[in-house]
Amino acid sequence: MEIEARLHALSARVGRALDVWLPAEQLQPGMLHKAMRYAALGGGKRMRPALVYATGTALGSPLDSLDGVACSVELIHAYSLIHDDLPAMDDDDLRRGKPSCHKAFDEATAILAGDAMQALAFYILAHDHRIVVDPAVRIEMVALLALASGSRGMAGGQAIDLASVGARLDIAQLEAMHIHKTGALIRASVVMAAASCRDLDASRRDDLDHFAKCIGLAFQIRDDILDVEGDTATLGKTQGADHARDKPTYPALMGLEQAKARARDLHDDALASLSGFDGRADLLRDIARYIVMRIK
DSSP: OHHHHHHHHHHHHHHHHHHHHSOOTTSSSHHHHHHHHHHHSSOOOOHHHHHHHHHHHHHTOOGGGGHHHHHHHHHHHHHHHHHHTSTTTTOOSEETTEEOHHHHSOHHHHHHHHHHHHHHHHHHHHHOTTOOSOHHHHHHHHHHHHHHHSTTTHHHHHHHHHHTTTOOOOHHHHHHHHIIIIIHHHHHHHHHHHHTOTTOOHHHHHHHHHHHHHHHHHHHHHHHHHHHHOOHHHHSSOTTHHHHTTOOOHHHHHOHHHHHHHHHHHHHHHHHHTTTSOGGGHHHHHHHHHHHHOOO
């Protein structure tokens, strides 16, 4: 599929940029730097950087100016996966088809690698000279990423997720949880890229934000579906883990077919948000479709 080729190219692009920003293993403390590189350069869908690039493409921004933003959101995501896999959280031994960071190294190193990657994300936003924006916009990007990462975003969503194990949430509560846990960083990926476009009016920025909100939820629903229908080898993580931990999921609350229908409705809503954008937004449209159709 053409979209898979495009996503692969964008993944390779952000991988090259991350390779430059991440400290070399030869620098002290070497084991910490090795763990950081293991987690950040070890593959994965890299959907959030792809959304940064796709949004920039839709708005006519050069990709070079978006590499730092793409690296920042991917580092935040990769750090969150390290911490999510820890025994105190989801306790998962497999990530991206290989041992989780705390299994490849040790728990203390994994925790510190996540901490250091979070810090590096904000360093890049502050220092990348190719992010050609006014200082106020650069600060706005830092604020957007911080809010999406913290207690009112991803970390807060994870806290709700952990507290909900064995609980019976309704759909509104489940969607609120995932708007924070998964959706916040996806929305930040799109809105940060939009912020780099000087001439973007508020209405079009709101449309992009709504697009991102819809696909963020659709992404999580598809994850929940794959936990039921997927297999460990394809997913690169343990299939059935959410069910085994008695976590609230969309299929558990709605049934599998209704969950699929909800993902399709969100996809359609996302596309409607892009109706005012021209063909340069086709990559965003293709990513939306890929999100609800993917097998891993």
